[in-house]
Amino acid sequence: MKLQPANAEAGPSLRQETTSVVLAGVGGQGILLASEIVARAAMIAGLDVKTNEVHGMAQRGGSVVAQIRFGAEVFSPLVARGTARVLGALERIEALRQSDLLAPDGLAVVSSQMIVPVTVSSGQASYPADAEARLRSAFPRLIYLDAVDIAEQLGNRRAANLVVLGAMAAALGLPDESWREAIRGSIKPRHLDVNLRAFAAGREAG
Amino acid sequence: MKELLSGNEAIARGAYEAGVAVATGYPGTPSTEILETLVRFKGDVYCEWSPNEKVAFEVAAGASLSGARAIVTMKHVGLNVAADPLMTLAYTGTVGGLVAVVADDPGMHSSQNEQDTRHFARFGKVPMLEPSDSREAKEMVVLGLEISEEFQTPVILRSSTRVSHSRSLVTLSSRAVSQRPLGFEKNPARFVSVPQFARGMRVRLEERLARLSEAANRSSANRIERRGRKLGIVTSGIAYQYVREVFPEASVLKLGWVYPFPNALIREFAAAVDEILIVEELDDILEQHVLALGIPCQGKSVVPRIGELSPDVLLASRAKLDGKTIPAEARTASTTEIGDLPGRPPVLCAGCPHRGIYHALNKCNVVVTGDIGCYSLGALPPLSRMDTLLCMGAGVTMAHGMDKAGEPRRVVGILGDSTFFHSGITGLLDIAYNRGASTIIVVDNRTTAMTGHQPHPGTGRTLMGDPSPRVSIEDVGRACGINNVVTIDPYDLKNTVSVLKRAIASDEPWLVVSRAPCLLDVRQTLGSPLHVDEAACRECGACLKLGCPALECGGGIPRVNPLLCAGCGLCNQVCPAGAFEVEKEVAS
Numbered sequence: 001m002k003l004q005p006a007n008a009e010a011g012p013s014l015r016q017e018t019t020s021v022v023l024a025g026v027g028g029q030g031i032l033l034a035s036e037i038v039a040r041a042a043m044i045a046g047l048d049v050k051t052n053e054v055h056g057m058a059q060r061g062g063s064v065v066a067q068i069r070f071g072a073e074v075f076s077p078l079v080a081r082g083t084a085r086v087l088g089a090l091e092r093i094e095a096l097r098q099s100d101l102l103a104p105d106g107l108a109v110v111s112s113q114m115i116v117p118v119t120v121s122s123g124q125a126s127y128p129a130d131a132e133a134r135l136r137s138a139f140p141r142l143i144y145l146d147a148v149d150i151a152e153q154l155g156n157r158r159a160a161n162l163v164v165l166g167a168m169a170a171a172l173g174l175p176d177e178s179w180r181e182a183i184r185g186s187i188k189p190r191h192l193d194v195n196l197r198a199f200a201a202g203r204e205a206g
Numbered sequence: 207m208k209e210l211l212s213g214n215e216a217i218a219r220g221a222y223e224a225g226v227a228v229a230t231g232y233p234g235t236p237s238t239e240i241l242e243t244l245v246r247f248k249g250d251v252y253c254e255w256s257p258n259e260k261v262a263f264e265v266a267a268g269a270s271l272s273g274a275r276a277i278v279t280m281k282h283v284g285l286n287v288a289a290d291p292l293m294t295l296a297y298t299g300t301v302g303g304l305v306a307v308v309a310d311d312p313g314m315h316s317s318q319n320e321q322d323t324r325h326f327a328r329f330g331k332v333p334m335l336e337p338s339d340s341r342e343a344k345e346m347v348v349l350g351l352e353i354s355e356e357f358q359t360p361v362i363l364r365s366s367t368r369v370s371h372s373r374s375l376v377t378l379s380s381r382a383v384s385q386r387p388l389g390f391e392k393n394p395a396r397f398v399s400v401p402q403f404a405r406g407m408r409v410r411l412e413e414r415l416a417r418l419s420e421a422a423n424r425s426s427a428n429r430i431e432r433r434g435r436k437l438g439i440v441t442s443g444i445a446y447q448y449v450r451e452v453f454p455e456a457s458v459l460k461l462g463w464v465y466p467f468p469n470a471l472i473r474e475f476a477a478a479v480d481e482i483l484i485v486e487e488l489d490d491i492l493e494q495h496v497l498a499l500g501i502p503c504q505g506k507s508v509v510p511r512i513g514e515l516s517p518d519v520l521l522a523s524r525a526k527l528d529g530k531t532i533p534a535e536a537r538t539a540s541t542t543e544i545g546d547l548p549g550r551p552p553v554l555c556a557g558c559p560h561r562g563i564y565h566a567l568n569k570c571n572v573v574v575t576g577d578i579g580c581y582s583l584g585a586l587p588p589l590s591r592m593d594t595l596l597c598m599g600a601g602v603t604m605a606h607g608m609d610k611a612g613e614p615r616r617v618v619g620i621l622g623d624s625t626f627f628h629s630g631i632t633g634l635l636d637i638a639y640n641r642g643a644s645t646i647i648v649v650d651n652r653t654t655a656m657t658g659h660q661p662h663p664g665t666g667r668t669l670m671g672d673p674s675p676r677v678s679i680e681d682v683g684r685a686c687g688i689n690n691v692v693t694i695d696p697y698d699l700k701n702t703v704s705v706l707k708r709a710i711a712s713d714e715p716w717l718v719v720s721r722a723p724c725l726l727d728v729r730q731t732l733g734s735p736l737h738v739d740e741a742a743c744r745e746c747g748a749c750l751k752l753g754c755p756a757l758e759c760g761g762g763i764p765r766v767n768p769l770l771c772a773g774c775g776l777c778n779q780v781c782p783a784g785a786f787e788v789e790k791e792v793a794s
Contacts (some may be wrong), residue, residue, distance in 0.1 A: 026550065039373060043210055050339070051210075051373040054315055060552035060583070061755045075450035077339075077372035080517035096544050116758040117550040122588040122750050125548035127760055138543040 018071035019172065020079040024098045025090035026115050027064050030161035033186060034088070035066035037165060040182035041174045042070035052077040061118070063094055067101075086171045087139075088164045090147065091115050092131040099138045108139035109167040109206065111147035111160060143167050145205050151198050156191065159198035166202020211376045213369040216340035217307055218243035219376065220347030221277045222251060224303070225384045228269035229253045230262035232628065233657035234281030235316035236370040237309035241279055241669060242658075248670045250381060255660050255669045258598070258628040259284035263291045263306065267360075270304040271397060273388045275351050279307045282323050283597065285362075287629070289326070292360065296330045297407035298397050299358035299414075302386060303351030309365040312487050313514035316367075318578065318595060320512070322488035323364050327465035331411050333418050334362045334465040335427060338446040340374040342462060349427060349463075355386075357414055357421075364464070366487065368444045368514065419466040427462030430475050438479030440472065440492060440503075445485045445515050452520040456483075467495050476501045483508070483527065487515050554583050556756035557732055557772025559722035560649050562696035564591040565752060565780065566703045567618065570710055573608060577601030577621035577630075580656045580724075581649050584620075588753045592620065599629030605644040606637045616710045619646045624654035624662040626679055631686065637715045638687030645709040645716045646688075648679050649696070651724040659727045683717035690716040697722060697732070699779045725772055733773030734789050737766050742785035749777040749786070 021038055025031045035051055042049040049070040067079045079101050087102045088109045089095030095110040102108060112132070119125045128134060135142060147163035162183070169179055179199065187195045211219060217240050221229060229251055231241045245253040256262035259280040266278035280288060285308050292306065308326070311317040327334035335350050337343040343365065350361040395403050422428060434455045441449050442461040449458060459475040461468070476482055476496075484493040484505035493505030508523040509515070525531055554561050564584040567574055568591050576582060576592035577600065585592035594604055598621075605619030621630050626648050637644055654660040661667045666676030683691045690712065694705050702720070709716035725731065735756075743763045750759055756770035757777060766777075766786070778786035 039210055043208075043375065048375060049210065049373075052368060053371060054367075060555060060580070061550070062552035063550045074374070075447040076517050077368060077374070077444075077447065078516045080451070080521065093547050094550070097547055099544055116760060117548050118553045118588075118753050118755050119548045119550070121755075121757055121759040121764065122753055123747070124587060127548055128546070134543045 018069050018074050020084040020101075021068040021168070021172065022079055022084045022087045022098050022101045023066045023068070023089070024087065024094040025064055026094060027061055029064070029090040030158065031064045031066050031090065034161040034165050035068055037179075037182045037186045038068045038172070039070070040185055041178040042068070044178040044181050045174050047071060048074045050074045050077040063097060065098060086168045088168045090160060090164060092135060093128065096131070096134055096138060102139070105141065107141045107143065107168070107171045108135070109143045109145075109164050110135055110139070111145060111164055113146075113148055143206055147202070150201050150205070154194055154197050154201060156194045156198075159191075159195050162195045162198035163202035163205070166199040167206035169199070169203055170206050207378050208375045209378060210373045211340045211344075212239065212371055212373050213337065213340050213343045213365055214239035214371070215243045216344040216376050217279075217347055217363070217365065219378065220344035222247045223344070223379050223381055224348045224351045225275055225382045226251055226277050226351070227274040227302075227384070228266060228276040229279070230256050230265045230276070231279035232256055232259045232262055232284055233624075233654050233660045234284050234309075235657055236311060236367040237279050237281045237284075237307065237365070238657045238660070239370070240307060242660075245669050253669050255662065257663055259288040260290060263288035263295075266304055266306075267291055267295050267300075270300040270302045272302070272390050273386050274302040275304075275384060276302060277305045277307055277347065280309075281317065282308055282310045282321050283317065283319065284308070285323060285326055287598070292326070292330050292332070294399050295360050296332045297399055297404055297411055300354050300360055301358070301391075303354035304360045305347055305350040305354060305363050306360060307347075307363045307365060309367070309370050310488070311367050313367065318597065320488060322491065323362065324464060324489070324491050327362055328491070331415050332360050332362055333357070333422070333463065334364055335462055336364045336443040336464045337369055337462065338443055338460070339369065339372070340376045343369060344376050346427065346462060353418075353421070357418055359414060359418070364443070366444055366514075372444075415466055419469060422463045422466055422468040423470040425463045425468070428468050428471055429460050430471070431458040431460060432478070433457045435478065436480050437483060438475055438481065439483045439485055440475065440496065441485040442492070443487060445487050448515055448517050448520045449485050451517045452524055461492075464492075467492075469499060472496060472499060472501070485509055485515070485520065485523075551586060552583060553586070553753055553755050554580065554589075555726060555772075556754055556770045557725045557774040559651055559696045559720065559724070560584060561589070561752055561754065562699055562702055562776055563620070563647060563649055563720050564589040565776070566699060566706050567591045569703050570618070570706055571615055572710055573613060573615050573617045575601050575604040575608065575617060575619045577619075577625050579622035579625055579654075580651075581620060581622055586753075588751045598625050599633055601625070602630050602633030602644075602646050603636065605646065606633065606640070606642045609642055609644050610640075617644050618706075618710060619644055621646070621648060622655070623648060623650040623652065623664050623679065624660070627663045627677070631682060634683060634688060634717065635686045642715050643713055645706070645712075645718060647706075647718045647720055650679055650719050650721045651727070652721075653724050653727045655724045655727065659724065679719050680717070683719075688715050688717045690714055691719070692716070693719045693721055695722060696720045697774055697776065699776065731772040733775065735766060735768040735771035735773055736775065736778065736786040736788055737768070738764060739785045739787050742783045744783050744785070746782060748780050748782060752776055752780060
């Protein structure tokens with residue numbers, strides 16, 4: 001898949017040779033681990049890679065976003081709006097929150113979890129009842145799945161992040177062996193098997 | 207061998223490879239992981255969390271004067287605390303290399319302000335290096351130590367959130383062995399800054415600055431990248447990476463050694479391009495200097511001075527420069543899809559011991575002067591029970607100031623255990639000495655929680671994992687002259703409210719130590735998850751005022767998320783119907 005360059009007549013645009021990936025979720029869902037796996041897979045494939053993540057709040061229930069960029073030579077670790085090739089999310093509204101980073105023809109992989117923020121529970125805001133419809137409207141190319149359910153059936157609901165990664169993999173164009181080696185390098189041996197199976201299940205769903 | 211390292215890991219690696227012998231600091235986002243990484247080499251490098259940044263800086267200064275290489279790490283506001291030793295160490299100078307790693311937080315992801323540490327380089331007349339990725343972060347620690355030794359000056363390495371917390375590829379090397387003999391050499395004219403010696407140091411400081419400027423012109427840390435002639439961009443740090451994305455055709459003067467300014471290089475660059483744009487994050491330090499050199503340039507007229515830069519921000523700057531607009535197709539989702547999403551700010555964790563204190567304070571008509579740590583989150587709804595936040599230690603001292611001003615309501619100061627050791631003790635001393643009447647609550651969760659659970663003098667354990675004396679906050683309070691010292695369990699709401707009411711009503715100062723460990727740190731829960739007896743629930747919403755993330759409610763009867771609930775039972779203590787039940791008892 002090739003990204004379409006933005007209309008040069010309308011104004012400035014970015015270099016487009018670098019592949020950008022965005023991962024979104026809530027603290028504790030394994031977003032940072034998933035980010036590490038993507039970055040390692042790109043590194044193993046011989047590419048330059050940069051990642052960015054916001055620390056500190058990951059265990060405090062806040063939104064968590066990780067960005068990974070890889071290619072021949074990567075400059076910015078931050079993804080510009082409208083340029084990510086793939087967005088992976090483990091929570092519905094966190095996917096919507098990052099939606100403007102995705103390229104117009106980019107792929108969104110969203111797990112159907114709904115995690116109610118305290119702002120909603122305490123009555124300051126409401127969780128959109130039409131979240132799924134919004135996802136379908138915001139993302140023309142959407143893989144919508146229950147990654148937690150798939151992971152749970154495989155034996156560990158915490159491997160939901162690997163299910164989402166698996167569903168993203170085909171669109172990222174990295175070799176299978178790089179993914180496997182990256183997963184092996186990032187997951188403790190006793191959890192490796194279920195995570196490899198979760199990744200494979202995600203690939204099939206994608 | 208290449209590895210994918212964060213900027214902070216790379217800085218630690220650079221310190222290890224450069225033969226650093228002493229590394230000190232105080233935790234602060236985004237700098238914390240530097241020492242946490244470096245301590246893996248504790249067989250080679252002595253590492254410590256000092257009580258605060260001033261202490262850390264001075265310990266590193268002592269190591270340097272004994273001839274060892276040293277680094278000290280902190281976040282930007284930490285350098286305010288350490289400014290005193292910095293300003294005069296610039297006079298006395300260093301022996302072994304000393305690099306102060308200071309991490310700025312443009313955009314205030316995790317900070318109370320957005321100050322630009324580059325001002326400190328000029329203010330203190332010390333050189334500053336600014337890496338733009340992890341590879342440079344590692345290399346510049348080594349370069350900084352070399353500059354420090356050659357010119358006998360402390361060096362500041364300025365990182366930022368996006369440098370410290372981005373990962374990129376770094377080639378690893380082995381550790382260099384120091385050739386410098388250890389041993390302090392007596393030299394009062396150099397190391398004793400009494401006025402008659404300091405005047406000589408003052409002259410040498412300016413001479414050194416001139417030599418540093420010359421060296422900056424020749425340094426490989428500064429380079430001209432020649433591309434087009436039409437536009438030349440002067441930039442440094444992470445902004446360089448964004449420039450390469452957004453202005454691929456522009457020539458670039460990439461500054462890594464950012465102070466003192468390499469004037470000859472700036473002039474050479476300016477002569478070879480038609481227009482100059484300065485792209486710098488935060489203040490217009492470079493721009494003002496380039497203008498002062500008599501070189502016309504643009505900068506803050508198109509690049510924002512508030513918040514962090516990004517490719518998107520620079521795309522807008524570029525559009526402004528070209529008189530064009532951002533292409534509409536860059537945005538994929540409409541505001542109807544994302545415009546009204548509920549926020550998901552950080553919150554006190556389920557089972558957090560701070561929650562009970564704020565709930566109890568909401569039963570008292572007081573002003574609460576707050577401080578910096580996880581408990582700062584108590585300022586946000588629905589708890590909304592912290593009224594001020596200034597800097598570390600000010601939770602204590604501002605309470606005293608309000609009290610002495612005649613504030614009509616009673617004033618309660620609140621701060622954490624690590625913050626108490628950082629800069630709460632002198633404030634407490636002030637309250638006792640000057641006959642104040644404030645109530646000071648130390649929410650002692652036995653760790654430095656917000657930055658990721660670092661030990662401190664109250665924990666009985668050092669960064670290197672050694673046991674150490676466990677300093678008692680209560681004993682320190684009594685030693686300061688506070689006569690009313692009481693320890694409470696914040697999960698016992700009834701007793702907490704009663705103790706606080708008694709302390710607040712008193713005409714004497716009180717120190718209330720609220721002690722319960724951070725559950726994330728001890729990796730425990732307090733009991734089995736609760737659940738709501740739907741028949742008993744009156745839907746009054748009292749439990750939701752606790753702001754517990756385990757309590758989910760979109761209207762009607764709340765639900766306990768069993769994956770998050772830590773079993774603290776606070777919800778049942780505030781529930782008028784006692785509608786929360788424990789699923790099953792577990793032996794604790």
